[in-house]
Amino acid sequence: METRPKLAVILAGGLARRMDGAQKPLLALGGRRLIDHVVDRARAQNLDVVVNLHAVTPEVAAPFAGLPLIADAIPGHAGPLAGILAALDYAEGFGSVLSLPCDTPFLPDDLADRLSEAARKTRDGLACAASGGRVHPVVGLWPVSLRENLRRALVEGVRGVGQFQRRFDCATVEWPTKPRNPFMNVNTPEDLAQAEALLAPKILDLRGLKCPLPVLKTRKVLAEMAPGERVEVSCTDPMSFVDVPHLVRETGNVLEAQSRAEGVAVFLIRRQVR
Numbered sequence: 499m500e501t502r503p504k505l506a507v508i509l510a511g512g513l514a515r516r517m518d519g520a521q522k523p524l525l526a527l528g529g530r531r532l533i534d535h536v537v538d539r540a541r542a543q544n545l546d547v548v549v550n551l552h553a554v555t556p557e558v559a560a561p562f563a564g565l566p567l568i569a570d571a572i573p574g575h576a577g578p579l580a581g582i583l584a585a586l587d588y589a590e591g592f593g594s595v596l597s598l599p600c601d602t603p604f605l606p607d608d609l610a611d612r613l614s615e616a617a618r619k620t621r622d623g624l625a626c627a628a629s630g631g632r633v634h635p636v637v638g639l640w641p642v643s644l645r646e647n648l649r650r651a652l653v654e655g656v657r658g659v660g661q662f663q664r665r666f667d668c669a670t671v672e673w674p675t676k677p678r679n680p681f682m683n684v685n686t687p688e689d690l691a692q693a694e695a696l697l698a699p700k701i702l703d704l705r706g707l708k709c710p711l712p713v714l715k716t717r718k719v720l721a722e723m724a725p726g727e728r729v730e731v732s733c734t735d736p737m738s739f740v741d742v743p744h745l746v747r748e749t750g751n752v753l754e755a756q757s758r759a760e761g762v763a764v765f766l767i768r769r770q771v772r
Contacts, residue, residue, distance in 0.1 A: 502593075502610065503610055533600050536599075550582075609680075625669040647666075699766060732762055
């Protein structure tokens with residue numbers, strides 16, 4: 499059975515009650531929308547992305563322009579399982595789908611690979627993530643072959659993701675929580691503030707270094723960063739004023755801002771999808 503997914507569904511149909519009803523996926527984080535961080539993490543793992551919303555109307559869909567959208571497979575806010583079923587229906591012809599919450603901006607780069615490896619060892623091809631001894635059922639790998647089982651379970655009234663997974667042989671894969679929990683989710687304004695602090699740019703002070711050192715050191719730091727992370731680079735070498743922006747373009751990253759004053763150039767660079 500081929501379990502390595504080619505498609506990720508980002509579940510964005512929740513009600514966000516603890517965010518005063520705000521559209522959680524559109525909240526600003528690190529100068530971008532919360533959902534953009536999740537999209538980047540998925541695409542960095544060579545996954546196509548589809549976004550699940552409770553319902554897809556022109557008004558609801560407008561902020562998500564450019565992203566494929568699917569509505570819940572059954573009416574009434576039935577929770578994440580309804581979005582997962584919609585993704586399994588959408589993914590007919592695929593082997594499996596990776597489900598991701600829209601509020602997890604720090605997902606690990608090896609998520610798809612490790613869940614796939616674990617799922618191959620199970621009878622039913624299911625796997626979900628865990629960290630710090632806590633299971634995260636919504637971060638899961640779902641074989642398309644289970645979609646009719648899921649449809650029947652929803653008709654029966656099953657709503658808990660873990661409740662459904664426990665009906666089958668589902669592997670659990672643990673990740674470390676240091677230096678940060680990769681499955682931290684943004685449920686409250688306090689969580690959003692914490693995520694903002696974690697996304698604060700790294701500082702790379704290269705003032706005084708001569709060409710080619712500024713570019714070499716910037717390249718090394720970028721290679722070690724995860725998608726979505728940012729670095730603020732300060733240089734005084736005249737060649738860096740041209741070479742650093744060229745490096746950003748060459749490596750497929752994003753130059754969010756740049757300035758130059760009193761012989762010091764400052765570049766704010768965001769690590770893009772690998």
